[in-house]
Amino acid sequence: METKSAIAGLSALANDTRLAAFRLLVQAGPAGMAAGELARRLAVRPNTLTAALTILSHADLVVARRAGRSVIYAVRYETMRALLAFMTENCCAGSSA
Amino acid sequence: METKSAIAGLSALANDTRLAAFRLLVQAGPAGMAAGELARRLAVRPNTLTAALTILSHADLVVARRAGRSVIYAVRYETMRALLAFMTENCCAGSSA
DNA sequence: TCAATATTTCATATATTCTCGAAAAATGGA
DNA sequence: TCCATTTTTCGAGAATATATGAAATATTGA
Numbered sequence: 725m726e727t728k729s730a731i732a733g734l735s736a737l738a739n740d741t742r743l744a745a746f747r748l749l750v751q752a753g754p755a756g757m758a759a760g761e762l763a764r765r766l767a768v769r770p771n772t773l774t775a776a777l778t779i780l781s782h783a784d785l786v787v788a789r790r791a792g793r794s795v796i797y798a799v800r801y802e803t804m805r806a807l808l809a810f811m812t813e814n815c816c817a818g819s820s821a
Numbered sequence: 822m823e824t825k826s827a828i829a830g831l832s833a834l835a836n837d838t839r840l841a842a843f844r845l846l847v848q849a850g851p852a853g854m855a856a857g858e859l860a861r862r863l864a865v866r867p868n869t870l871t872a873a874l875t876i877l878s879h880a881d882l883v884v885a886r887r888a889g890r891s892v893i894y895a896v897r898y899e900t901m902r903a904l905l906a907f908m909t910e911n912c913c914a915g916s917s918a
Numbered sequence: 919t920c921a922a923t924a925t926t927t928c929a930t931a932t933a934t935t936c937t938c939g940a941a942a943a944a945t946g947g948a
Numbered sequence: 949t950c951c952a953t954t955t956t957t958c959g960a961g962a963a964t965a966t967a968t969g970a971a972a973t974a975t976t977g978a
Contacts, residue, residue, distance in 0.1 A: 734835035738828050747911050760924060772967055774926055793924045793975045804912055814844050815901055869937060871956055890945045890954045
């Protein structure tokens, strides 16, 4: 993963609403969760959630698919793994424990 | 690690200058590096670097000690490990691979 | 087609972040 | 003490991020 992508990912997760949304999606697993339900659970307005999900999408941390009237969002584990790998490799070298 | 601390850490690392500074400090190891040398290597002005280091310090990702006229900064591996643990536990549950 | 549901887009106002120049503070040596 | 070196503080301005109400879009079923 390149530095630019890593910063996009870190930045996307560095926000209360977005981190909470991402964690709910992690719990939801591959099945994902509808935007509306995410908004209800997080108690944020729909358009606010859309903004949050858009940023997570641009960082490639989540992906959307339409199902009827709902839009289901799901975590992109691949990206999250790559981000963790980047942090481990670039930010922990020299760490003994 | 609490969510608040995790967001502070993610936010601190989600910036070109700060991430670059942190990576240099990781390479420097426990011996750390003087603020001035960091500024030279990163080609940023001293006050800009101070701002970056202050944010990393507040996130407890680095720690400063004075040595003569210089101020030596060093990574706090404990915090970085805790941040990685937080991300793995809270953001990767359900990931099979 | 019409209405209901679900989500997004848009414009905007506020807040925060970022970088900078200039000045101030801390330290060591002549 | 005086000066050079190193780092930080301060204040300002530009840029970016954030959340919102209102309107628009997409989908389904009557």
